[in-house]
Amino acid sequence: MRRTLMLLAMSGGVLGAVGASMGHPVPSPRAAPVAAADTTFSPATLALGDSIFHGRAAGGMCFTCHGPAAKGTPGLAPDLTDAQWLHGDGSYAFIVKTVTNGVPKPIQAMAPMPPKGGAKLTPDQVAAVAAFVYSLRNAR
Numbered sequence: 431m432r433r434t435l436m437l438l439a440m441s442g443g444v445l446g447a448v449g450a451s452m453g454h455p456v457p458s459p460r461a462a463p464v465a466a467a468d469t470t471f472s473p474a475t476l477a478l479g480d481s482i483f484h485g486r487a488a489g490g491m492c493f494t495c496h497g498p499a500a501k502g503t504p505g506l507a508p509d510l511t512d513a514q515w516l517h518g519d520g521s522y523a524f525i526v527k528t529v530t531n532g533v534p535k536p537i538q539a540m541a542p543m544p545p546k547g548g549a550k551l552t553p554d555q556v557a558a559v560a561a562f563v564y565s566l567r568n569a570r
């Protein structure tokens with residue numbers, strides 16, 4: 431059930447964009463059931479996200495490009511701890527979407543970010559690592 435909701439939320443954005451480009455009427459992405467709007471995360475979720483980010487769980491590889499402190503690596507991947515976002519508004523929903531899809535067309539980096547950073551992450555694991563990234567700036 432949870433998984434279905436996640437998929438529904440994602441298809442609202444991804445398929446919605448595809449549908450729009452094909453000229454079909456699409457419901458506003460905001461109409462999708464986005465559990466992502468809730469940005470209160472348990473310590474366990476944040477700890478799991480930390481582990482995934484640093485390659486200690488689920489084969490996460492974020493740190494290899496974004497750096498162990500998530501401060502970015504010039505030419506490779508941007509700082510995730512500052513107020514500047516290249517691809518969106520820095521919201522939790524934006525981070526979940528970006529981690530899920532990767533960044534096929536980077537703005538500053540020389541190479542794309544693969545979906546899920548190249549790891550096989552479940553939607554729950556994506557949610558956890560996104561929560562960790564979100565918390566770097568927002569949960570102080």
Ligand code: HEC
Nearest residue numbers: 491492495507515516517533536537538539542543546547
């Ligand atoms: C292969 C290198 C690589 C890996 C691994 C990687 N990223 Fe990225 N990431 C990038 C690149 C490249 C961009 C886009 C930079 C640009 O546009 O110049 C990016 C962008 C992002 C953004 C959006 C930043 C912004 O300013 O809009 C987020 C959030 C992000 N990554 C999170 C993650 C997370 C979480 C992981 C691990 C699951 C991860 N990344 C793994 C290379 C990587």
